[in-house]
Amino acid sequence: MAETWSTAAEIAAAVSAGERSAAAVVEAALTRIAKLNPALNAFTAVTAERARTKAKAIDAAPDKRKLPLADVPFAVKNLFDIAGLATVAGSKINRARPPAKQDAALIERLETAGAVFVGALNMGEYAYDFTGENLHDGPSRNPHDTSRMTGGSSGGSASAVAGGLVPLALGSDTNGSIRVPSSLCGIFGLKPTYGRLTRARSFPFVASLDHLGPFARCTRDLALSYDAMQGPDEDDPACAQKDVEPATPMLTRGLDGLRIAVAGGYFRKGAFPEASEALTRVAQAAGAKDEIEIPEAARARAAAYVITATEGAALHLARLQCQARDFDPAVRDRLIAGAMVPATLAHKAQIFRRWYREQVLKLFERTDAILAPATPCTAPEIGQQTFMLDGVELPVRPNLGLYTQPISFIGLPVVAVPVPLKPLPIAVQIVAAPWREDVALRIAHALERVGAVAAPRPALMEA
Amino acid sequence: MPSDPLDDFLLAAARTLELPLEEAWQPAVKANLAVTLTHAATVAEFALPDEAEPAPVFRA
Numbered sequence: 222m223a224e225t226w227s228t229a230a231e232i233a234a235a236v237s238a239g240e241r242s243a244a245a246v247v248e249a250a251l252t253r254i255a256k257l258n259p260a261l262n263a264f265t266a267v268t269a270e271r272a273r274t275k276a277k278a279i280d281a282a283p284d285k286r287k288l289p290l291a292d293v294p295f296a297v298k299n300l301f302d303i304a305g306l307a308t309v310a311g312s313k314i315n316r317a318r319p320p321a322k323q324d325a326a327l328i329e330r331l332e333t334a335g336a337v338f339v340g341a342l343n344m345g346e347y348a349y350d351f352t353g354e355n356l357h358d359g360p361s362r363n364p365h366d367t368s369r370m371t372g373g374s375s376g377g378s379a380s381a382v383a384g385g386l387v388p389l390a391l392g393s394d395t396n397g398s399i400r401v402p403s404s405l406c407g408i409f410g411l412k413p414t415y416g417r418l419t420r421a422r423s424f425p426f427v428a429s430l431d432h433l434g435p436f437a438r439c440t441r442d443l444a445l446s447y448d449a450m451q452g453p454d455e456d457d458p459a460c461a462q463k464d465v466e467p468a469t470p471m472l473t474r475g476l477d478g479l480r481i482a483v484a485g486g487y488f489r490k491g492a493f494p495e496a497s498e499a500l501t502r503v504a505q506a507a508g509a510k511d512e513i514e515i516p517e518a519a520r521a522r523a524a525a526y527v528i529t530a531t532e533g534a535a536l537h538l539a540r541l542q543c544q545a546r547d548f549d550p551a552v553r554d555r556l557i558a559g560a561m562v563p564a565t566l567a568h569k570a571q572i573f574r575r576w577y578r579e580q581v582l583k584l585f586e587r588t589d590a591i592l593a594p595a596t597p598c599t600a601p602e603i604g605q606q607t608f609m610l611d612g613v614e615l616p617v618r619p620n621l622g623l624y625t626q627p628i629s630f631i632g633l634p635v636v637a638v639p640v641p642l643k644p645l646p647i648a649v650q651i652v653a654a655p656w657r658e659d660v661a662l663r664i665a666h667a668l669e670r671v672g673a674v675a676a677p678r679p680a681l682m683e684a
Numbered sequence: 685m686p687s688d689p690l691d692d693f694l695l696a697a698a699r700t701l702e703l704p705l706e707e708a709w710q711p712a713v714k715a716n717l718a719v720t721l722t723h724a725a726t727v728a729e730f731a732l733p734d735e736a737e738p739a740p741v742f743r744a
Contacts, residue, residue, distance in 0.1 A: 429740065520730055523723035530720045538701075545704045554709055558716035561697040566724035571738035573727050578739065619719075 224249055225385040226678055229293040229442040232388065233335065236285065236292040243279035243292035247272050247337055250294040254339065254386050260681065261362045263380035265299050266306060267340040275337045288335025289445055295389040298375050299341040300348060301325035301433075302422035310424040311344040311374070313357045314540055314547045326421040326457070327391055327433055327450050334449035339387060342377030346549040348393055348426040349533055349556070350374040351401050351621035352603075356549040360603050363406055364679040365645055369600035372405035372621060374398040375436070379406035382436045384679060389446055390436045393420075395427050396525055397595075397625025399434050400650060403637035404595035405621075407646025408676045409665065410436045411443045414655050415632025417463070418447075421456035427532040428459070429571070430525065430629060438676040440666040443636065444469040447658065468659040472666040479664065481509040484593040484652075487518035488624055491610035493598040495647050499640035500594050503649040506673030507664060509592055516580045521627040524570035524577070526619075531567040534559030551618065578631040585654035590664055592649055594624045595637045599645035628652055636661040638668055641677040649674075690714060690721075 224246075227235075235241040251269050258264050276292060285291045297303070300310040302321035309315045323329075328338055343361040345353060353376020354360040361376035363369040364384035371380045375392025379402030382390050392399045394412040403410030411434045418433050425431055435446040451465040483504050492500075504510075515521075534541070534556045541560060545553055584591070597610055597620070607614050610623070628635055633655060637648040653661040668674045694714055698705035705713060 517730070520726055523726040526723045527720060527727060530716075542702050542704070550709070550712070554712040555716045557698075557703055557705065557709070557713045558720055560701055560703060561694065561717055562720055562724060566721070566728060568738060569728045570724070571740060572732060572736050573730060574739035575737055576732055 225253060226438070227388060228439050229290060229388040229437060229445060232293050233289060233291040236279065237288065243276040244273065246292050247276040247294060250339055250387060257384055257386055257681070260367055261364060261380045261384050261386070262359050263342055263361050263377040263384065263386060264296065264340045265309070265343050265358055265377065268303070268338060272337050272339045275332070279335060279337070285335065290331060290449055291335035293336045293389055294339045294387045295331055295336045295391070296338070296340045296342050296381055296387050297325070297328060297391040298344045298378050298393060300344060300393060300424040301328060301391060303328065303341055306341065308424050310348065311346040311355055311358070314544050315424070321422070323422060325423050326419045326454055330450045331446060336389065342381055342390060344377055345374035346552045347537065348374040348395060348398060349552045350618065351397060352618055353402060354603060362603070363600045364681055365407060365677070366600065367681070368602055370405055370603050372402035372596070372600065375402050378436050379403060379408060382438060383408045383676065384681065388438060389442055391433060392436060393423065393426070394432045394434060394629060395430045396529060396629055397622035399436065400595045400625045400635060400637040400648065401621050403436060403639065404648035405600040407639040407641060408436055408438055409440055409443050409639060410434065410637040411447055411658065411662070412629060412635045413447065413658050414634045416459050416461040417634070417656070417658065418450050419454035419457040419460040421454050425536060427529050429528055429532055432629065440636070440662055440669050441469070441472060444472055444662050466659065468662045471659040471663050474663050476508060476664065476667045479589045479660065480587065481507045481590045481592065481664065482511045482513035482588045483509050484515055484591050485512035486514045487627070488515070488593045491597050491623060492594050495599050495642055496594040496597055499642060499647045499649050500592060502640055502673055503638065503668060504592055506668050506671055507592065513584055513588060513591055515584065515591070515627065517577055518627040520573065521577050521630050522623070524573045525626045525630040527562065527567055527570040530555065530559030531562050574630060581631060582654070589653065589660050591652040593628070593652060595648035595650045596621055597623055599647045624650065634658040634661055636665040638665045638674040639676050641675050646677050690718060
């Protein structure tokens with residue numbers, strides 16, 4: 222079963238060196254998916270024949286040593302276009318769409334690097350979700366306790382990686398949908414800078430805030446996949462005209478010279494003891510002593526909430542008018558409300574966004590990275606509606622993103638690093654300045670080397 | 685007893701925007717609208733100069 226927990230880097234090295242056949246690696250991954258997916262409900266489609274064909278091509282390739290992700294099995298949240306399949310985005314409504322003609326740009330880029338696409342992953346409907354529950358496909362389940370949430374909306378992505386089904390998965394993050402499931406499932410997740418990775422041929426949610434990024438069980442795999450996916454793309458108007466800035470060569474530089482602070486104020490409120498414990502452990506390992514106040518973080522979250530509600534409603538307005546009964550009610554009721562919010566208020570939120578960005582960027586003149594909790598708690602039970610934050614009973618669904626939302630609001634790059642607490646893991650956010658994914662990844666890697674962060678192996682894999 | 689203005693707004697907006705709003709959905713939609721408007725008010729009350737630009741910038 223050692224192969225089950227192999228990293229992408231280990232698989233690529235073994236296949237490139239001819240120590241393992243690509244076909245055998247892919248077959249083992251497909252077998253694991255068949256065995257474990259009934260318990261985890263992570264996959265909504267498995268593209269087995271496509272994967273076998275690609276593996277054969279890699280085995281026959283004369284230059285596979287040049288492929289940084291040679292034969293690494295990967296899967297994507299089902300809002301990415303997959304040639305031949307309808308892009309369902311977790312919905313019932315989108316099942317009527319015609320099959321996509323071309324893969325999403327990031328699938329193409331990973332395959333160019335040698336990775337092997339194996340399937341589509343469960344998600345919260347239209348990505349308006351932090352739980353990983355889905356009315357139509359059933360909830361994705363947490364490999365550490367299948368009665369618990371994965372977090373969302375990229376729930377299947379986190380479940381598949383944390384459960385050892387694949388070493389690498391892609392998801393999207395509008396307000397926290399990579400970082401929340403990374404936290405609840407105990408894996409590493411990278412939400413890059415807004416505009417860094419192309420979103421071409423993925424189903425949107427909130428154009429102002431949508432990001433795509435990878436999940437993995439170690440920092441190196443995040444960096445390898447991130448490097449393979451970088452670069453401009455005219456097919457995504459928000460994608461930056463930036464050349465590839467490789468992060469992998471920077472990983473082993475350690476913490477020397479880096480100024481790391483801990484977020485105070487807003488980010489110290491509402492956390493359960495396990496979230497505080499995880500933050501303390503990571504801060505100690507990182508040598509982060511100074512506390513830094515991110516100004517107006519609560520208002521930033523409020524503004525992100527308004528922009529999400531209104532842009533999300535704008536995207537779905539025609540579907541709400543004509544097919545309202547086909548939505549998950551929890552999503553529908555939020556979107557209908559969003560459609561009624563005056564444009565004046567949404568515009569105010571966009572004005573505040575620029576002001577807030579300028580204030581936060583000033584902080585990066587005196588620090589290189591900021592540590593903050595990823596979620597207020599470990600994974601709640603599936604179906605749990607409320608929890609207590611600072612003595613106030615609040616709904617789980619929107620509030621799991623309490624600490625992620627003020628960060629993605631201005632597009633800062635974040636690596637979520639898992640702290641293997643018992644009985645359930647929980648992550649911490651490493652937040653860096655715009656375009657400095659390399660700094661966040663470098664810190665994550667240093668913390669991993671000293672054992673402060675790690676993706677714990679779930680017991681279900683030993684069965 | 686006067687009606688709740690949020691109920692009036694909700695029903696008028698649903699009719700105006702041609703959004704189907706079944707009676708059973710109204711409490712949840714109203715609750716979501718109330719939360720969103722509270723968040724929006726938090727943002728709107730934060731005074732910024734008239735010259736403050738929004739985050740998205742169009743380039744011709």
